Amino acid sequence: MNTAVPNASLPSTAGVRSALPNMVDDIGQTPLLRLDRVAADLPETVAVYAKAEHLNPSGSVKDRPARRMIQEGRESGAFRRDQTLIDATSGNTGIAYAMIGAAKGLDVTLALPENASAERKKVLRAYGAELLLTDPMAGTDGAQRRVKEIVEAHPNRYFYPDQYNNDANWRAHYDGTGTEILEQTDGRVSHFVTGLGTTGTFMGVTRRLKEHDPAVQCVGVEPATAMHGLEGLKHMDTALVPGIYDPSVADAHRTYDTETAIDMTRRLAQAEGLLVGPSAGANVAAALDVARSLEAGVVVTILCDTGTRYLSDDFWNDE
Amino acid sequence: MPTTDTTTVTVRIPTPLRSATDGQSTVEVDANTVDDALRTLTDRYPDLADNLYNENDDLRQFVNIYVGDEDVRFGDGPETALEPNDEISIVPSIAGGCFHRWRVNA
Incomplete structure (x- = not known):
């Protein structure tokens, strides 16, 4: 027998004011961390800080542009309720789309090379995304071409954010990441160093920091070779160059080989307790090299994604 | 019967x-092992060398070489012997995917 519950004792659902409606509202406002142990050789007048973007809800910096591109698509009418979001990505942007899509009830289809890791595909499928697997020999550029073909064949069925050519990508970093860096350093940032992939982070943060102070020096980091193992970064001489990239805003470029980046990735885990991916290792290696060239300065870089995404890679325990 | 002691194989070159x-x-080379084939390839196209080999002249860790469907890492590595008409693929690394098996699209 069911017993009637008196109304007076029902808990109110209206009182939980500090709760977020979903994970999407927790994107951004990441901590800025001072790196001490890996930067122990620097003089006291030089500091290196890292923006902990791996602490975003889906585990990477890509939550910011993914949310912004979806928001702007909705507001402009480019992304209708009956459409499916489609994009090409082997990694973090896809996971961000899939997470946001799940939280907001949106359909998401992603093209990625067939040799992306099993755990990555499982994460995407766990969020409910549909996957199109493309030829490994063509890399992520091949996945991009596949998406373009599908969208051209069925223009009404899909919303294609196209992170490489969408200004919402860099604007997410102009308004978010860049502004947070200024606040968190009390405007004292003198150098910004980050890897170039879609170039959204670099373009957005650089524009925001230079608007604050044109003397801030901004350094783009690239893989040293066309073949590399730095997820998310592009070797601009041989890759499809993103439409949002304007090389003239960079003050300098630095190149790193995968092995150097991975050495730093291991050191960050073991000496700083930061389990992050190889592109973050490249960024920190570059930030430290920039810092070593200074007599005084505040150098800021980006920890792009979580290291748990790379556990099936063999590099963690090698020396 | 082959009249020479080397084997002609095809190397598939990834887009990047x-x-x-x-x-x-694709590039055809005469070689008996994977190492022979890649050295012949880099002799012919020297710009490939930095992409495939590190400063110690070892194959870079993230460079994935397949003979047919088989990752040579799980076989004899660079010493893997080649048969006539074998197809070698140099496969771009997708982080998190380097050590997983997949089938080469025909």
């Missing part, structure tokens, strides 16, 4: 490296 091979997507 084709600027180093004059745009060629």
Whole structure:
């Protein structure tokens, strides 16, 4: 027998004011961390800080542009309720789309090379995304071409954010990441160093920091070779160059080989307790090299994604 | 019966490296092992060398070489012997995917 519950004792659902409606509202406002142990050789007048973007809800910096591109698509009418979001990505942007899509009830289809890791595909499928697997020999550029073909064949069925050519990508970093860096350093940032992939982070943060102070020096980091193992970064001489990239805003470029980046990735885990991916290792290696060239300065870089995404890679325990 | 003691094989070049091979997507070389084939390839297209080999002249860790469907890492590595008409693929690394098996699209 069911017993009637008196109304007076029902808990109110209206009182939980500090709760977020979903994970999407927790994107951004990441901590800025001072790196001490890996930067122990620097003089006291030089500091290196890292923006902990791996602490975003889906585990990477890509939550910011993914949310912004979806928001702007909705507001402009480019992304209708009956459409499916489609994009090409082997990694973090896809996971961000899939997470946001799940939280907001949106359909998401992603093209990625067939040799992306099993755990990555499982994460995407766990969020409910549909996957199109493309030829490994063509890399992520091949996945991009596949998406373009599908969208051209069925223009009404899909919303294609196209992170490489969408200004919402860099604007997410102009308004978010860049502004947070200024606040968190009390405007004292003198150098910004980050890897170039879609170039959204670099373009957005650089524009925001230079608007604050044109003397801030901004350094783009690239893989040293066309073949590399730095997820998310592009070797601009041989890759499809993103439409949002304007090389003239960079003050300098630095190149790193995968092995150097991975050495730093291991050191960050073991000496700083930061389990992050190889592109973050490249960024920190570059930030430290920039810092070593200074007599005084505040150098800021980006920890792009979580290291748990790379556990099936063999590099963690090698020396 | 073969009249020479070397074997002709095809090397498939991934998109990111084709600027180093004059745009060629496949290159035929005469070689008995994977190492022979890749050295012959880099002799012919020297811009490939930095992409495939580190400063100690070892194959870079993230460079994935397949003979047919088999990752040579799980076989005899660079010493893997070649048969006539074998197809070698140099496969771009997708982080998190380097050590997983997949089938080469025909």
